[in-house]
Amino acid sequence: MTTPSRPPRRVAIVGAGLAGLMAARDLRARGLDVVVFDKGRSPGGRLATRRIGDARLDHGAQFFTVRSEAFGTHVREWVDAGVVFEWCRGFTDGHGNQAGDGGGDGHPRYAVHGGMNALAKHLARDLDVRCDSLVFSLHRGDGPHPWEVKLDDNSIHHADALIVTCPLPQTFSLLVSAEVAMPEVLWRTDYDRTLSLLAVLDRPSAVPAPGGVQIDPSFTFVADNHAKGISLLPAVTVHANPEWSEQHWEDDPVTAHDALVELARPYLGDAVIVESQLKRWRFATPRRIWPDAHWSPDDLPSLAVAGDAFAGPRVEGAALSGISAAAAVAAAV
Ligand SMILES: Cc1cc2nc3c(=O)[nH]c(=O)nc-3n(C[C@H](O)[C@H](O)[C@H](O)COP(=O)(O)OP(=O)(O)OC[C@H]3O[C@@H](n4cnc5c(N)ncnc54)[C@H](O)[C@@H]3O)c2cc1C
CATH class of the missing domain: 3.90.660.10 (Polyamine Oxidase; Chain A, domain 2)
Structure with a gap:
């Protein structure tokens, strides 16, 4: 008798800015099933x-x-792919x-051929990124995929792990609905x-x-x-x-x-x-940067909060934060 193989673990990501997209690519490369929700008309956020x-x-x-070398590796790939170019020094x-x-x-x-948003489109190209999808609330159930992501059209998506990459005041509101308490300095970040x-x-x-x-x-x-x-x-x-x-x-x-x-x-x-x-x-x-590249509650490692408020208030920081969050939730599921 053969043992049925375990289906791939599913991760939901809120936000298709650079942090969310880098996290999604990293998780997919590890063989996880990933879906990214963004309220915008196209991926990119502040790109x-x-x-x-x-x-x-x-x-x-x-x-x-x-x-950092970690980000430099990605940038070299993007340059080789003809997406990014050196603008000046x-x-x-x-x-x-x-x-x-x-x-x-x-x-x-560095700048991006066709504008910064083209980098987001390049990263999103073969991912399951759902735009025009405002995440309204987050919940934890007790089914096989415990995280519930509820969109503003009332649809509910289930996942084993969750990464939230919105600006922190928006992340805070979502985590309240999931009954997860963020450290005060995080939710007070302006x-x-x-x-x-x-x-x-x-x-x-x-x-x-x-x-x-x-x-x-x-x-x-x-x-x-x-x-x-x-x-x-x-x-x-x-x-x-x-x-x-x-x-x-x-x-x-x-x-x-x-x-x-x-x-x-x-x-x-x-x-x-x-x-x-x-x-x-x-x-x-x-205005304030958290000392670690992402945040997860000690008792809930299947959740990670990421974005440029973690690894630095710029493109590189957002990318590194997304990658850090991906590694953490991949280890947890
Ligand atoms: C005006 C300006 C100039 C900048 N200039 C530079 C620069 O020259 N160089 C540099 O390195 N950095 C610059 N930055 C910073 C850089 O753009 C950011 O650090 C980086 O893009 C942040 O990425 P992120 O993924 O953390 O967040 P975002 O890009 O903000 O992504 C978060 C995403 O979450 C989505 N979202 C929020 N709430 C919800 C919800 N409820 N449901 C679904 N989706 C949701 C948003 O639509 C957004 O797409 C600049 C930023 C701004 C605003």
């Missing part, structure tokens, strides 16, 4: 790219750096002076906001080569998407700094848009704005 006519603009993350401060990115200057800054202007121009911008300004007191970043190589038309993305964004958060969209255009004027030069949009990132950057 976001928008088309306005023939222009294409990154409006969340603008580029990324590599500080540093930006100016807007007056032509070189500006560093934390660890000094001269380090590669995020800086970012007001972002996307503007298509009638001629090249005044953003200096190589098409990015990293150090300007008013902005966290100013990008020329044409110079970066992702837009056919001249198009800039302007990220107001956290203080300015907070101050103008409650403004009506037209007022905030017009104020941001004025602030960005030095980078527009003689160009006229052909079309523009304002984008609001409520959860742009976590």
Whole structure:
């Protein structure tokens, strides 16, 4: 008599940002059955790219750096696959002076052919990623697959393990429904906001080569998407700094848009704005980073919470956090 083989363990992941997608790929490579739910129309979360006519603009993350070998291995694969390219090795401060990115200057800054969101699409390409799927609540049952993921259409999906990668205030609400208590410092983690202007121009911008300004007191970043190589038309993305964004958060969209255009004027030069949009990132950057790359309750190892509030508030941190969470739940099921 043959023993029936055990069906693959099933893991549900909430969030198809980089943390969720990296976790999903890692788990699938280990032979687990994975489904990823995201409330957005497409995967990527803060790896976001928008088309306005023939222009294409990154409006969340603008580029990324590599500080660890673990992430570097993935980035080399993406470069070899023709998905990612080295954009440059540093930006100016807007007056032509070189500006560093934390660890000094001269380090590669990577961007994605077709915009940052194309990396998310590449990672999601052969995974079971369900977009337009808002996770409404999480529960623990006593059936064969104890985790229950309830979507806003009332459907319920069962899993053996769960990874939640939303910004922490959203994760907190979901875990309350599962009667899981997160440490207070985690659920109290607040995020800086970012007001972002996307503007298509009638001629090249005044953003200096190589098409990015990293150090300007008013902005966290100013990008020329044409110079970066992702837009056919001249198009800039302007990220107001956290203080300015907070101050103008409650403004009506037209007022905030017009104020941001004025602030960005030095980078527009003689160009006229052909079309523009304002984008609001409520959860742009976590203000506190948890010391470990993910969090799991001691008595519930089949649950992991991940995202950029764990391994660092940037693309690399989100990726490493997702990978860390995947290893933990794979060991638990
Ligand atoms: C304006 C801006 C500029 C940035 N610039 C840079 C940069 O230049 N370089 C850099 O390295 N990093 C940058 N970052 C940070 C980087 O984008 C993030 O660190 C990283 O993308 C976070 O990935 P994540 O998977 O942790 O979270 P997210 O990308 O936020 O993914 C979480 C996902 O969860 C989904 N979700 C939330 N709630 C639910 C729910 N209830 N049901 C289903 N789905 C849900 C969301 O839709 C989202 O897709 C920037 C971020 C912003 C906002």
